[in-house]
Amino acid sequence: MSEGTAKKEERPKFQAIRGTRDLLPPETSLWNHVEQTAHEMFATYGFGEIRPPIFESTDLFARAVGGETDIVSKEMYTFEPKLEFLREHFRSIDDAMHNESSLLRVLQLVAVFSGSLTRALILKQTVDNRETVQLSDELEHHVSVSIARWNRGEHEPDQKWREWLSRAEQILWSIDLGVRESLRPEGTAGVCRAYIEHNMNQLPQPVKLYYVGPMFRRERPQKGRYRQFYQIGAEVLGGSEAPAIDAEVIEMVMTFFARLGLEGVELDINCIGDKKCRPKYVELLRAELRKVKDKLGADSQRRIETNPLRMLDSKLENEQKLIEGLPHIADHLCDECAENYRGVKKELELRGVKYRENWRLVRGLDYYSRTTFEITAKGLGSQNAVCGGGRYDGLMELLGGPPTRATGFAIGEDRLILSLQEAGKTPAAQGRDVYIAWMGEKAYATAIHAAKNLHAAGLSVELPPVEQKFGKALGQADKLGARYALILGDNELASGEWTLKTLASGEQAKFKEADLLDLLRKSKAVSS
Ligand code: AMP
Numbered sequence: 001m002s003e004g005t006a007k008k009e010e011r012p013k014f015q016a017i018r019g020t021r022d023l024l025p026p027e028t029s030l031w032n033h034v035e036q037t038a039h040e041m042f043a044t045y046g047f048g049e050i051r052p053p054i055f056e057s058t059d060l061f062a063r064a065v066g067g068e069t070d071i072v073s074k075e076m077y078t079f080e081p082k083l084e085f086l087r088e089h090f091r092s093i094d095d096a097m098h099n100e101s102s103l104l105r106v107l108q109l110v111a112v113f114s115g116s117l118t119r120a121l122i123l124k125q126t127v128d129n130r131e132t133v134q135l136s137d138e139l140e141h142h143v144s145v146s147i148a149r150w151n152r153g154e155h156e157p158d159q160k161w162r163e164w165l166s167r168a169e170q171i172l173w174s175i176d177l178g179v180r181e182s183l184r185p186e187g188t189a190g191v192c193r194a195y196i197e198h199n200m201n202q203l204p205q206p207v208k209l210y211y212v213g214p215m216f217r218r219e220r221p222q223k224g225r226y227r228q229f230y231q232i233g234a235e236v237l238g239g240s241e242a243p244a245i246d247a248e249v250i251e252m253v254m255t256f257f258a259r260l261g262l263e264g265v266e267l268d269i270n271c272i273g274d275k276k277c278r279p280k281y282v283e284l285l286r287a288e289l290r291k292v293k294d295k296l297g298a299d300s301q302r303r304i305e306t307n308p309l310r311m312l313d314s315k316l317e318n319e320q321k322l323i324e325g326l327p328h329i330a331d332h333l334c335d336e337c338a339e340n341y342r343g344v345k346k347e348l349e350l351r352g353v354k355y356r357e358n359w360r361l362v363r364g365l366d367y368y369s370r371t372t373f374e375i376t377a378k379g380l381g382s383q384n385a386v387c388g389g390g391r392y393d394g395l396m397e398l399l400g401g402p403p404t405r406a407t408g409f410a411i412g413e414d415r416l417i418l419s420l421q422e423a424g425k426t427p428a429a430q431g432r433d434v435y436i437a438w439m440g441e442k443a444y445a446t447a448i449h450a451a452k453n454l455h456a457a458g459l460s461v462e463l464p465p466v467e468q469k470f471g472k473a474l475g476q477a478d479k480l481g482a483r484y485a486l487i488l489g490d491n492e493l494a495s496g497e498w499t500l501k502t503l504a505s506g507e508q509a510k511f512k513e514a515d516l517l518d519l520l521r522k523s524k525a526v527s528s
Contacts, residue, residue, distance in 0.1 A: 019219070019227025029427045030417055035212050037259055038232050045252045047208040047234055052190035054214065055079075058180035063398055064189030066365045068306065071185045075217040081178030083120055089113040090172055093165065103155050107146050110165070114139035135168055183216035187233045188392070188408060189399075195237050196401035206239030206405075212413075224383035224415045232416075235408035237396070243343030246371040246391060246407050251351045253375065253387055253409055262386070262416065263423045264378025268358035269348075270329070271341035272309075274369040275394070277334035281327070282308055288326055295322060312360040328359040337370055344371055367394030371407065379422030380415055387411040431481030433459040433524060436488065437473035443488040450486065450498075450513070457521045478503060484520065 016022055023031060039049070058078050065072050093109045117136045142164055184190055191209055194200070200207045212232045219225055234252070239245045250267065257265050273281060285308045293301055300319060303310050312323060333341065348355050361372050372390035380386070389409025396404035434454055438447040444467070451463045462480055464473060470487065477485045487499035487508075497510040500519070511519065 017227070019221035021226065021228075026427045026429045027417075027421075029430065030420065030425070031413070033427070034260060034413065034416060034420075035232070038210070038212060038256060041256050041259065042210045042234060042252065045208070045248070047210045050191055050194060050209040050211050051213070052184075052187070052194050052211065055181050055183050056190055056193065058182040060189050060193055060399070061182055061185060064192065064395060065186060069365075071217060075219055076185055077183040077216050077218060079181045081180060083178060084180070086113070086116055086120060086172065089116055090169065094169075097165075103146075104150055107143055107150065110139060111143045111147075113168075114143060135164075138164060139168060185217045186215055187211050187213070187231055187410060188235060188395070191233075191235050191408075192237070192396055192399050192401065192406070195404070196396065196399060201238055201402050201404060203238075205237075206245070207237045208234070209237065210234035222383065224380050224412075224418055226414060230413035231410045232413050233408060233410035235406060237406045238404050239407070241340060241370070241391075241393070241405055243340055243347045243371075246344050247347030247351060247353070249389065249407060249409060250348060250355075250373055251353050253389075253411065254353050256411075257375070257377070257386075257416075260416070260420060261423070261425055262377050262419055264376075264419075265386075266376050267353065267355045267373060268361050268376070269344070269355045269371065269373045270358055270361040271333060271337055271344070271370050272362055272368060272372055272390075273329055273333050273337050275366075277332060277337055278329075278369075281329050281332040284327055284332065285309065285311070292322055309362045312362050323360070329362075330357075330359055340370055363390060363392075367392050367398055369393045373409070377416070377419040379419045383415065385412065386415045386419065429481060430460075431483065432462045432477075433482070434484045434486050434520060435462045435473070435477030435480060435482035436464070436486045437468075437470050437477065438464070438488040439467055439470065440490055440493070442493050443490070446493060447486075447488050450488070450517075453517055454520060457517065457524065459520060459524050474501070474503075483523075486516070 042049075058076065061076060062072050067073065089109065089112055093106060093113060096106045096109055114136055117132070118140065121133060121136060142161060146161065191211065195207065195209075210233065213230065214228050215231050216228055218227055221227060234249060236245055236249060250269075254265065254267065272278060286304055289296070289300075289304045289308055289311060293304060296304070296319065297316065300311055300314060300316070311319075312326070314320075314323060330338075330341070345355070345357075355373075358374075361374055363372055368390055370391045370393075373388070374385050375387040376384040377386045378384075387409055389407070391405075391407040393405045396402065396406060436447045436451060438444050447463055451461045454461045462477070462482065464476070468476070470489070474485055482503055485501040485503060487501060492498050492510075495510075497512060498516050499508060499510055500516055501508045
């Protein structure tokens, strides 16, 4: 093998991680357009932008999204705190003592624990206060003394040792071992945490917030489903249960989609009751499902007991017929919920928003109530939901906040963009307004000055960094899709009249500097 080949083979080849991707120009200008439209439109509905962190404590998501959900139990990107293993070691000592394992076994475990503690101290992974250092020394010393005793046939733990261990435990709990943290799989949890943390209930209610940004779920990647994906979401926090609130956020999303020209948009809505009426319906559903348990798969059988509502969004072919025969929640709503649902539908009609009722549209978690909705769009195959939302009046309390009514939605931005692209709404490649073809040192100085003025006027300018012959420069301008070429050479400098070539027509004319800048500025104003 030649040296050259060897080198080639050694060269690492990096690729974006499965389920993640690079968003590149010109596609990114479509992303910017979508986000800019959201910023502008949501502001007209009184929403302000919130930018919560991208990672939060794992417990927050476990509470807000639900520990039993796939998102939390399987799909989160979680970071264990560096020192969590110390706690694990300690638990195993505790277990061993409680299970009356041999003293030698316990001693071995303590040796591992004290070694880890010492290492953590050396690596400065923990607060090295005097107490911890002393404890680590004492444990180390005591383990070796005890092992020596064991070897002499003394197999009973002495009282001192138990004292040391209980001190170790105390100290361990006082050390800041850190908490488990996860990349956010969705946006609502962080927004609610922020609402509570910043006492936003003291502000005029409701507080209307929206966010734009990446979310992370370790799902099986496919078209329209990624491990890093983007959501545009909005929440109305601290309002009332007035149907107008739900209807207004739905109207806002639908108007947003219409403004972007999204095609084949369909809105499904449902009412899933509240704390009062839903439990009765869930019991009824459970009873009905138990009757046909044998016909269901293992997952569904489990759901009958854990969360029968989730059965309604089963996609399994063989379960569809059976599900169609189940009782509908609309027939089991309490009077208040039924009234609220009628109100939401009326409000949507008042706003000219077309909807379809879908009794199978549910959310499996207890803190959701009443309105749920989902929006689908064209060109997305099986992953055609572009937006999901609803009311979650119980969440804020679950997170330790005051009772707070809330409603919101999350748009899948990747899918929204995909659908726009499928409908041919791709942005043009980013051209340039002006390509400055210059030759000679003096012309270069003038070119820099001209470029500055053009930038200031908002025109996109390409100023080649090295001199090139005019023929080559014009070819380059063409390749970049420039509209104009500004030609600056000896003649132009001598006469004070600059040459401007319109690339599409090939026309060329001379202008004084001020006139030329004026003309370009105006041309920009007309084209944008
Ligand atoms: P959810 O938070 O699950 O209600 O999702 C809200 C919206 O986010 C969905 O309707 C999808 O449009 C989008 N979404 C959810 N998961 C993914 C994913 N893995 N990749 C792309 N978009 C997603």
